[in-house]
Amino acid sequence: MRYLLIDHILYWEPDSTIVGVKNVAMSEDFFEFHFPRFPVMPGVMMLEALAQLTGWLHAISSNFREWFLMDRIIKCSFYGFVLPGDQLELKLTVLETPLEGRRVYSGMGTVRGKKKVMAEFQGRVLPLDELEDPEEQRHNFNVLAREIRF
Amino acid sequence: MRFLFYDAITTIEKARSIEGVKTFSLSEEFLRNHYSRSACVPGVIFVEAMAQLLGWLITYSSDFKMSAALILLEGVAVPSHMRPGFRAEIRGEIVSSSRRDTMGKGEIWVDGERIAWIDRILYGHFESIAPGELKRMYEYYSGKKTVHED
Numbered sequence: 001m002r003y004l005l006i007d008h009i010l011y012w013e014p015d016s017t018i019v020g021v022k023n024v025a026m027s028e029d030f031f032e033f034h035f036p037r038f039p040v041m042p043g044v045m046m047l048e049a050l051a052q053l054t055g056w057l058h059a060i061s062s063n064f065r066e067w068f069l070m071d072r073i074i075k076c077s078f079y080g081f082v083l084p085g086d087q088l089e090l091k092l093t094v095l096e097t098p099l100e101g102r103r104v105y106s107g108m109g110t111v112r113g114k115k116k117v118m119a120e121f122q123g124r125v126l127p128l129d130e131l132e133d134p135e136e137q138r139h140n141f142n143v144l145a146r147e148i149r150f
Numbered sequence: 151m152r153f154l155f156y157d158a159i160t161t162i163e164k165a166r167s168i169e170g171v172k173t174f175s176l177s178e179e180f181l182r183n184h185y186s187r188s189a190c191v192p193g194v195i196f197v198e199a200m201a202q203l204l205g206w207l208i209t210y211s212s213d214f215k216m217s218a219a220l221i222l223l224e225g226v227a228v229p230s231h232m233r234p235g236f237r238a239e240i241r242g243e244i245v246s247s248s249r250r251d252t253m254g255k256g257e258i259w260v261d262g263e264r265i266a267w268i269d270r271i272l273y274g275h276f277e278s279i280a281p282g283e284l285k286r287m288y289e290y291y292s293g294k295k296t297v298h299e300d
Binding site: 002003004029030032033035036037038042043048051070071074075077132133136 | 182
């Protein structure tokens with residue numbers, strides 16, 4: 001399994017907001033056990049998609065010098081199931097920056113305009129080069145944002 | 151990847167509590183992209199580990215007649231940057247339960263230190279499609295035979 005929960009980045013404003021898409025395919029590994037004979041996308045995978053989208057916002061806002069890691073979920077609500085074949089659109093907004101190196105975000109996920117997940121979470125910011133090759137991440141962002149010619 | 155985040159259920163007390171263990175190794179599939187320069191267990195995996203055990207507790211407590219689906223998380227803390235190579239003890243408790251839903255809480259301990267917790271986790275109840283199959287799955291995945299008190 002490739003632990004990549006964002007397929008496409010549609011829009012972003014540095015330090016403010018980002019919108020991305022997760023396409024939910026029947027071939028996802030998590031459907032085998034979640035649940036047998038009743039495949040629904042695990043709620044925590046929606047949270048992970050929001051966390052990864054936050055990482056991308058930090059990367060593009062810092063010229064690929066920073067990444068974000070979630071460590072607190074203030075509140076997260078799930079509304080109905082996300083099923084194979086759904087396209088989960090995720091929007092993230094910066095709420096506030098109370099402490100140095102920390103951020104608070106509000107995220108929402110919808111499928112065909114219907115709300116599926118709402119979350120408020122926070123975490124810390126790390127130098128991207130401690131986690132990944134920044135130039136490789138820049139390339140990956142360009143792939144996700146369709147800013148590269150194939 | 152098998153979307154199972156416990157290795158065994160060590161104790162279970164109907165309608166009250168559950169404990170299990172999960173070892174985190176460097177061979178976990180999700181570490182392939184998380185991250186290439188520094189392997190760290192995604193925070194949401196700790197949440198899923200607690201959620202899976204509490205889900206089994208609800209199902210077990212209903213004699214496998216009910217399944218549980220995650221509705222709400224509140225007051226969640228997870229380590230943002232924890233390297234694999236540890237054994238986690240996962241604990242869950244039911245706080246209150248009605249015909250429609252169950253509220254619980256959970257925590258994870260590593261080497262005597264509480265590293266993750268959920269203050270409030272709410273599940274909706276669903277009628278089980280196949281109680282016999284659920285029971286067989288529980289026995290296989292938990293490593294425990296089902297012996298009910300009643």
